Amino acid sequence: MTANGVPKPEEQAKLVVRNLTVFYGEKKAVGPVAMDIVGQHVTALIGPSGCGKSTFLRSLNRMNELIPGCRIEGDVRLDGDPIYGQGIDPVAVRRRIGMVFQRSNPFPKSIAENVAYGLRIGGVNDAREIAMRVERALTQAALWEEVKDRLNDSALGLSGGQQQRLCIARALAVEPEVLLMDEPASALDPIATAHIEELINELSEHYTVVIVTHNMQQAARVADYTAFFYLGELVEFDRTDVLFTKPNDSRTEDYITGRFG
């Protein structure tokens, strides 16, 4: 299925997905998917568990390749550059398309070192530049005020919500163009969740955000565009308000009205 909603002229497709299919061995996990992900907007992927939305998300930054037996067919282009193909380095892809995971996974290092990690392995060595970018990333993640006095403390001492924001800051420090988020708030309490949603709102001003969520209300609150996945297929993709009020497909309507989870 192709995109139902036509992007407004000022909304350009940042990530263009065509015919993307993910196989685990012989079994098809998800696809074929065709989708235009609009730049500097939030796109949500919803659907019941096991429908393939996380698998699809992970194929956008080539993280699926880590699973043995996984095969990807199809095409994904970032601003016109293909990210799959002979001669394309997945490491370079991941520097431009970042990811935040469902359960926060800070390194057992200090807060500052966590954020600086991506910079160091990317070859940035200047201490002042690192410090500046760490501060900027933590500010963008709305965490700077809370941790600016304890940057050298262990990241594991932060609360769950703070750790997740730290992971967001860590991903932002690398200055990706696209941020993929796999159920970023599902392990958090409602207040921390609200913080994360507010953050996503603000980030979408300048970053392209693709978020997987099992919480429809969250998609409705946060996303400009929503894609509904079911049983490994992209069923419908449209602007959020259209999808939730006038869905085209009966399966979408059933899911949204809660007829199945």
Added chain:
Amino acid sequence: MSATGAGAVVRPDREAQARLAARRTRRNFVGDGAMAIASGAALLIVLAVLAIILVDILHNGLPRLSWAFLTQEPREGMTAGGIFPAIVGMVQMVILMTLAGVPVGVATAIYLHEYSSPVSPVTRAIRIAVANLAGVPSIVFGLFGLGFFIQFLGAGIDKVFFHGQKVYGQPALIWAALTMAVLTLPVVIVATEEALRAVPRELREASLALGATKWQTVMHVVVPQAAPGILTGTILAVSRGAGEVAPILFTGAAYFLPQLPTHLSSQFMSPSYHVYVLSTQSPDVDATKPILYATVLVLLVLTFTLNMAAVVVRARMRRRQGVPA
């Protein structure tokens, strides 16, 4: 429950059931008790043996133990003085062994766990080799040291560098250390792999998602996290190295040397070898007994301390990993 075909319901005989139940209860009581007592007795015997050995050695060795004992040379045919040269020799050998063996063992474990595919024949071959290396008798390692290091490598070095003079083609510190390094390789590999396995997958994923290469992930995230486990493996290897005798019997250990080892080709003394020789070939058993017991005590204290240090490091590592969710 449906009735029998004839239509008659079998009425349970409550009295017989009660009698059976009472007998079973008695039997169970006895059975439970017997099993607990038997297994408890086994445990007690094992611990008692351990205690007896420790007490005997402590009791007989402690009187002779002193700072002088550890820092003096043996005198008067091993009936007086101390075991300083043996301690020095052992330390030298263990240091060489660690330098040679630990990097190779850690590299093997990293390759096995992080890089190799579990189904590839090379991986399976390495694992079989490691498992069998762990089971090779220590005397066979001694033969290996003799046949390979001394007769082959050593003799070869002599021919090329020393014009046939016998320098390395005979028992030497370096050959004993290398033999021990091969012997303790499985210990290091197993401990390192255990530590690598305990590093959560999420940390690797986080690093890769930030655009790190696999090597960077391994070096900057996985190995630092696994460092305590590597330390455990090293400590255990050192403990084995200090205690094993058979591998060094023909590859470098000597009973009495006039001076401390100065070259890789020197022979060396070692407390473990010392115990063996003093026990079996001492001309005057009663006179050397105090020195013998004290040496055994030193050896025991050393290996126990090392093993306990390894246990503590491993326990702290496990506790630390329980912290992140």
Added chain:
Amino acid sequence: MARQKRSSSARITVPPARPPKLTLAPAPLWHRAAEWTLRVLAVSAIVAIVLILVFIAKEAAPIFYSAAVRAEVTLSKMWVPQLWPGYDESASIWQPVSEIPKFGIWPLILGTLKITFVAMLFSIPLGVGAALYVAEYARPRTREILKPSVELLAGIPSVVLGFFALMVMATWFQDWFHLESRLNALVSGVALSFAVIPVIFTLSEEALRAVPRSYVEASTALGAARWQTTLRVVLPAASPGIAAGVALGLGRAVGETMIVLMASGNAAIVSASLVDSARTISATIAAELAEVVFGGAHYTVLFFLGTLLFLTTFCINSLGDWAIRRMKRRLGATS
């Protein structure tokens, strides 16, 4: 379900100029070199095992082809009892250092079997029994003290166990049992069991604790007493792991050198009695290798024995590993 208006935030700064296009940027050269070094080093274990076998067999090979060696000893002379001058009947005698060198290896094999038998006789019940107590009956806090305590026994170097057997146990045994030889198969076998018990204990305890709770619950819910559940459910379920521990312990017993070298009396005789002095293959090698002429018949035979020992323990340990792998596979669904 209306979306909230996006708040404009001065916090979010515009990402800087576009980074270079996506191309194949090969990892820095030294990363690749480092990874290749890892691969090369990893093969070291295979190299080691192969080298061990090759170089031991190489020194033993002359028994098959060297005329000088074969003049003194051949395979058949080792295995088949020979009629030596001065003896009434043919016998297998190990007497390499004498006017007529004799290389009958049956005394050594018998000695190895006897001492191993004694060691396993003691270590299996004690090891499994202690493991049973620690795994089934001990409270978790107590277990944390008991388990390392037993494993402390594993930390005692074998030369110390041999020393203890030689100095202390031998005297006790001789006093209590009025034995003829102070150093004999019994003493060394018992001392050997101290080294084997921790091996059996560790693996058995692990196997017993790995038995899924669901089995125990099912058995108890059916009205079984505790001892019945242990005997009929837990022990059988743990038996592959216990068997693996026994196999590994057996390998350890067969190959152990120092304890038997120091405590068995080192008399290479053919005798069924457990309280006679005995000698094992490993102790023979250790005791005699220091005195041999390089390349001579005696030297060759000792290396031959070493090869035999290597192959035997190789087989026993492979069996044990196979059993461990089977156990892990069987319990695979749960762990």
